[in-house]
Amino acid sequence: xxxxxxxxxxxxxxxxxxxxxxxxxxxxxxxxxxxxxxxxxxxxxxxxxxxxxxxxxxxxxxxxxxxxxxxxxxxxxxxxxxxxxxxxxxxxxxxxxxxxxxxxxxxxxxxxxxxxxxxxxxxxxxxx
Numbered sequence: 001x002x003x004x005x006x007x008x009x010x011x012x013x014x015x016x017x018x019x020x021x022x023x024x025x026x027x028x029x030x031x032x033x034x035x036x037x038x039x040x041x042x043x044x045x046x047x048x049x050x051x052x053x054x055x056x057x058x059x060x061x062x063x064x065x066x067x068x069x070x071x072x073x074x075x076x077x078x079x080x081x082x083x084x085x086x087x088x089x090x091x092x093x094x095x096x097x098x099x100x101x102x103x104x105x106x107x108x109x110x111x112x113x114x115x116x117x118x119x120x121x122x123x124x125x126x127x128x
Contacts, residue, residue: 018063018100022071023050025099031085033092036074039084067096 026033026046033045040048052070053060060066072093073080081092 018103019053019060019066021103022063022066022096022099023053025103026096029085031083031095034082034084034089036077036079063100064097067093067100071096 023046026049027043029042031042033040033042033048035045035048049071052075053066056069060069071081072091082089083092083095085095
């Protein structure tokens with residue numbers, strides 16, 4: 001039996017892990033997802049984005065693709081999505097980019113041997 005090693009497959013798997021992390025993070029957040037001018041609970045927002053992702057999954061290669069092509073705006077109305085946490089609201093793409101950066105920093109820290117456990121929902125900077 002021959003086994004082939006394709007590094008690109010591992011990159012895609014890693015990216016899918018990051019997309020799953022983003023979807024999970026949204027669902028667990030206490031934030032409100034604003035889609036087409038209407039407020040949606042975080043869990044429903046995550047389900048909606050998962051449905052969109054599953055529909056075009058073959059064309060989404062990276063977590064950045066997911067943010068840009070799935071989680072930034074409505075595919076029907078083209079209206080941008082927003083996230084409101086507490087009293088702060090920001091575009092969904094900026095919020096998710098911050099979440100992804102925080103996640104990657106945490107992952108890199110763990111890989112370097114830092115034994116501190118990351119928080120399930122890291123605090124993000126909501127400065128405009």
